[in-house]
Amino acid sequence: MTTVQLRIRTSGHCFASGHHVIQGSPRKPVRFEATWAEMVHPTEGVVLFDCGYTRRFHEATRSFPQSIYASLTKVTIREEEEARRQVDPDTVRHVLISHLHGDHVGGLRDFPKATCWTSNACLVLFDTLPQWRSWARGVLKEMFPDDWRETCQTFESTSPVHHPELGRGHDVFGDGSVLVFPLPGHAKGQHGALVQTVDGPVFLAADAFWDIRAVTERKEPNPIVRVFFDDMKAYAETLERLRTFHTNHPTIPLLGTHCPVAAQRIVPFDFQP
Numbered sequence: 325m326t327t328v329q330l331r332i333r334t335s336g337h338c339f340a341s342g343h344h345v346i347q348g349s350p351r352k353p354v355r356f357e358a359t360w361a362e363m364v365h366p367t368e369g370v371v372l373f374d375c376g377y378t379r380r381f382h383e384a385t386r387s388f389p390q391s392i393y394a395s396l397t398k399v400t401i402r403e404e405e406e407a408r409r410q411v412d413p414d415t416v417r418h419v420l421i422s423h424l425h426g427d428h429v430g431g432l433r434d435f436p437k438a439t440c441w442t443s444n445a446c447l448v449l450f451d452t453l454p455q456w457r458s459w460a461r462g463v464l465k466e467m468f469p470d471d472w473r474e475t476c477q478t479f480e481s482t483s484p485v486h487h488p489e490l491g492r493g494h495d496v497f498g499d500g501s502v503l504v505f506p507l508p509g510h511a512k513g514q515h516g517a518l519v520q521t522v523d524g525p526v527f528l529a530a531d532a533f534w535d536i537r538a539v540t541e542r543k544e545p546n547p548i549v550r551v552f553f554d555d556m557k558a559y560a561e562t563l564e565r566l567r568t569f570h571t572n573h574p575t576i577p578l579l580g581t582h583c584p585v586a587a588q589r590i591v592p593f594d595f596q597p
Contacts, residue, residue, distance in 0.1 A: 326499040328371070329364040330521040332579065332589040333410050335376025335431065336401030340582075345534050347546040356582040358401075358427040359590065361528055362411055363519065368497055369417035372438070373517055373528050374581065375431030377401040378408075384426070384466040385459070393426070393459040407431035413438075420496065420504070422530035423511040424450060425462035428581070433469050440469075440476045441496065443506070445513030447476065462511065462552070479504045479515060489569040490518065507532040507566075509559025527569070529580045532562050536585050539566050539578060 339353040360374040379401055385394035403409065408431060416435045421442040422428055432440065450463070450473060458465055469475075483495040485503055493505035496517075503518045510531040517528045537543040544563070550556045570578060579586040 325520055326366060326497075326501040327520045327522045328366075328501050330519055330523075330526060331362045331591045332359055332586055333362055333376070333407070334359045334587070334590050335378065335405045335407050335410070336381075336399055336427070337377075338397050338399045338427070340534070344546045344549055346537060346543045355587075356427075356534070357587045357590065358430075359579075359581050359586045360407065360428070361517075361519070361579075363502070363521075365417075365497065365501060370411060370415045371418040371420065371502065372407065372411070372416060372431075372435070373420045373519075374422050374428040374530070375407040375419060375435070376405075377427050378406045378430040378434070378467075379403065380433070380467050381426050381430055381464070384464040389456060390459045390464060390466075393462070393464065397426075399427075401430075406434070408434035418496075420502070420517065421446065422507075422516065422528075422581075423514040425511055425531070426464045426467060428530070429467055432467065432472065436469065440472060441479060442476060443513040443515050444478050444480050447473065447478065447513075449512045461554075487518070489565055489572060491565065493518075507562050509555050509557075509562045510553050512554045525573075525576050527576055527578050529566065529578050529583075531581050532559075532566060533578075533580045534582050536578060536580065536583050538563060539570050542567075 334357040336358045338356050342349040342354045343351040358376040360376045363371040416438045419438045419440050479494045485493050485495050490505040493503050496502045501520050504515045507514045507516045516530050519526050
């Protein structure tokens with residue numbers, strides 16, 4: 325089976341209330357790193373899974389009503405943290421987008437030579453969501469490349485696979501190295517990736533959970549988060565699937581985008597264009 329090198333990186337952060345992240349927790353702020361993954365595939369080259377924030381977030385949320393998004397999500401991002409400063413844009417061949425929220429797509433414009441991938445559901449959402457209320461779904465259309473919709477490839481166009489716990493998914497490169505699976509609930513069209521790394525499999529869970537304890541200890545978010553989520557019933561079902569996966573494969577790391585477990589794996593960056 326083909327394996328990849330995997331590095332967890334971060335581009336910016338915001339803060340969430342601990343009371344929202346885990347019901348019953350103190351209301352003190354919890355730092356949410358906008359983590360993303362860099363993979364080096366032996367034939368496909370550099371592959372990104374999401375790409376974090378960029379300073380475009382501040383530009384895209386300067387005017388009303390998008391400014392409401394910025395007021396609810398206090399984002400900090402320095403230029404040197406942006407994905408383009410951590411990996412050479414000329415080397416990136418693919419960018420896999422888990423879902424369309426601003427902390428996952430911020431760097432898309434910086435990788436014009438890369439093929440972008442996401443789900444059919446994400447493309448439908450992008451097409452049908454009116455600009456004036458897209459902010460309420462966490463989508464800032466100004467952050468996407470102008471030709472993104474026409475050039476983006478879909479996960480569903482690749483070979484189908486089936487996993488006992490994760491269900492129906494797709495083999496992005498046809499070699500088993502990166503398998504993507506729907507993780508509905510938090511955001512429409514969200515997918516995670518089961519990645520075969522040189523050190524063993526890792527599951528990139530995007531925002532299927534904010535804290536691993538939602539999976540391992542059933543400590544779930546405050547119900548108030550339904551205001552921000554796409555489908556709470558689907559979210560609960562996704563968590564159950566991940567709990568079963570974790571029970572059956574306890575040695576496979578589950579890395580949520582904002583989870584402290586992912587943050588512990590962040591590697592220093594040394595690329596300077």
